Amino acid sequence: MGGERSGRFDGxxxxxxxxxxGIGAAVVRRLAAQGAEVCAVDVDGAAAEAVAKEVPRADFLTADVAEPAEVDRAFDEVVRRHGRLDVVVHAAGVDDPTAKEWIAEALVADRPPEVTGRLGDDAWRRVMRVNLDGTFHVLRAAVRVMVPRRSGAVVTVGSSSAFDAPAGYPHYAASKAGAHALSQSVAKEAIAFGVRVNVVAPGPTETGMAARTPAALRQGFADPRVRAYATPEEIADVALFLVSEEAANLVGAVLLANGGRFTV
Incomplete structure (x- = not known):
């Protein structure tokens, strides 16, 4: 898609x-290929820098979305450099590898997973701070910048887990369901000021997060009746559609991109 629409985000x-x-890096590459000036933001500054270096018209910043001051600084710096901000794609998120291991062990042993009783406060808060609090910090910063200009488009990356709520993954499912509802509420507020907010909710996608998924759990996702794991580029294309003018009438939409595993 990147080639035939080279000028879709010019200027x-x-x-x-x-x-x-993962998905964030794919979005950076797609946006830049289609004409945008892109700031790549990641808690791992070296990783963001590596992506930016391989992409024309890209720079980078280091920020942890769980820290509101860092998010605000990143947005302020982009506006300082460029004078405005037109597009935000919020792809930062975390999973819980330990909970995944517990689910996989139960799958191999052919017994129900037992996670909630073992789930510590720190594990719960880590997932919530990044996936839910982080989404709030990014949305708040985006509307602060975009509302005065009465223009802008934002996409948050949710998850199909918000709908099927996998057994043994309560904190992740809750964090993403909260992020969906948060994004939809902000969408209905922001559109009055010309700012569009939408959500893409991927199913299994070949990212670093997926690479850490235990083999037994990956096999559990395998189903010949549906599409295989999505590529980051496929999810990025959905995100780019949502922030493009082609999606002008989509506000508060949650696009489920899970290869046909289920519908809602």
């Missing part, structure tokens, strides 16, 4: 979180 200024890998 646009974009900020992408989680840009050091």
């Amino acid at each position: 646009r200024i974009a900020l992408v979180t989680g840009a050091g890998s």
